[in-house]
Amino acid sequence: MITDIDTVLFDLDGTLLPLNQDRFALGYFELFSRQSALLGYDAQVMGRGLQAGLRAMMANDGAMTNKERFDSVFASVTGYDAQEMNERFLPFYEGMFETLVEHAAPTPLARTIVDGLASGGYRLVLATNPVFPKVGTLTRMRWAGLFEEDFVCVTTYEEFSYTKPHPGYYRQVVDRLGLDPARCLMVGNDVVEDMVALELGMKTYLVTDCLINPHNTPLSSFRHGSLEAFATEILS
Template identity: 30%
Template sequence: MPVRAVLFDVGDTLWHAAGAPPPAEFRRRAAERAAAFLRARGLPAADPAALARACWDAIEAAMRAARAGDLIEPDYPRVAADAAAALGVPLDRAAAAEFLDAIYVSGAEGGKVAYPDARPTLKALRERGFRLGIVTNRAFGGERFRADLREAGLDIDWDVIAVSVEVGYLKPHPSLFRAALDALGLAPAEAVMVGNSLAEDIAGAQRLGMPAAWKRSAADADGVVPDFTFDRVSELLDWSLLAEAARVR
């Protein structure tokens, strides 16, 4: 079965945090936005910085627990609402969702930049006839993520973007990969996965029957053997599976 699509992880595969500000700067920006949000709502909060921090820590803890557990995406607005309630700030779930959106620190602000050869490689793959998609674990989806892609120069008119928080499952859960495959109308063997996590990207894809290419990183799983290993994104163009598929097209 020829390969028709290439699915990509994003973090440390297509972009990375090159000039990330120190954590204190992240917290300062989030605190500033939290204060503005609460002021605009006339909500009582003695310490907006503590509220932003508590919500952020709570959603990170929830994501860590889900990654180590059932791989079902937590209800982040609910998690944030509970964290706010513990500080005596009444936010219902909808307001908590808006609060999280308000304190978001964008990819560009966080120093996220695409690897220099990422966009040219995506274009070259498209010229070979492959459809291109994203399969990513992240707590912020929607316009936030699309804007981050644009700002990083990775807005290439993707054929599918499967974000864990939108689909409800985290990689390596098969449902996130399936969401992308279903949107493309492809069987697992007709797509390959590219990512830097052996546990999430490589093992997750292979379990479904998708070949997977690993962008060499600190190994996060034992006994996982990628179908292809590379250091620079452009090396993907040398993967026999992708050259092969271009020829049968």
């Protein structure tokens, strides 16, 4: 166990849930388009709205939640009522969305790590990029064998006003939970989105199984290793 931290923040996709993110994203857009057509929407218009909404969330400045930002841009681009669309799409995340698990490779290590840290008295945060509705996040957590009650906070687009890699995202987590960044450990697989937590004074661990390193940053800059290596280190 690590003695100088009291809170561990985990990314989900590619970290606790090994995932081919490119295939997952492509599959998600395809299913979203298919569901749009089934609901009587123009699938191409919906696709443009989804892409524009995602870009808007990634550029969010904290003035409103990511959901509010998405809904505003989506409605402007598509002409559709965002609230109505959200309500009609809820069953999608409990049905068709489930098929995307084929792009994941769940590992029992996720459950082992979470249970081990919880028994050690650490606070756990699921610090997944908050661009999905809560229902979509809980579904992906379930693929990993994890549940909302395992964490003191799960970041979703309904409640958060920044996205990774904006430092404001991590600041919002810290402020909401009253955390001391110096006593936090951020664990993730994305050099850009997750290691930026260092800027707030957090410690970090880069999980390399599904590594995302767009700028080919030397890994020697970070504590790093496989999820199995992390489990061995932190639970010993």
